[in-house]
Amino acid sequence: MPLIDLTLRPNRSLDRRHARWLIIGVGGVFLLGGLRFLVVGAWPVIPFMVIDVALLWWALRASYRSGRAYEAVRLDEVSLTVRKVSHMGRERRFRLEPYWAKAQLERLSTDENRLSVASRGVSVTVGQCLSPAEREAVHAVIVDGLARWRQSPSTSLIV
Missing domain, CATH: 2.30.29 (PH-domain like)
Known part of the structure; x- marks a missing residue:
């Protein structure tokens, strides 16, 4: 013995379930903002918003992957x-x-x-x-x- x-x-301050909700929330806010930009005629901003959400997802995924170390x-x-x-x-x-x-x-x-x-x-x-x-x-x-x-x-x- x-x-x-x-x-x-x-330590991870955000578990996977909450990270998923964070990405969905940010994506939803960006979707609403993107619709507004589309109506105003500033559509070139939308791809950058999509890239932002994708980078957030990638960063959280990399963080959780590094959390497998012990x-x-x-x-x-x-x-x-x-x-x-x-x-x-x-x-x-x-x-x-x-x-x-x-x-x-x-x-x-x-x-x-x-x-x-x-x-x-x-x-x-x-x-x-x-x-x-x-x-x-x-x-x-x-x-x-x-x-x-x-x-x-x-x-x-x-x-």
Whole structure:
């Protein structure tokens, strides 16, 4: 049973169903505006309105595609594993020795930070897709998990 089993995903403020309604709403407003431009004789504006709606759809689709990326942090009896899976499914896996592992939360400015896990010269940045407050919470979970791992009876024999 793992001591830590986290899956970190990028935040999306608009789910797919609401994005669909947003595109339909913007398209409807542009349709009404386009009819007005057509009546006034400014019909060359209509293709640009269609392009705007298509670009909005494309941007939201690209945003949701990039949201398929995730990071998995797992601490078990043997190792601390960080898996980074890109939105295209490409995976990078880092195995760290938990006895030597250390979670570091670096303050970059008053409202920005960077979380990394390091062990024996290998450092892996974790939670880049999270907000600074979420990175602080993940840092606390990793620090607590590593402390519990070091105190568990099964790992005290290793030392």
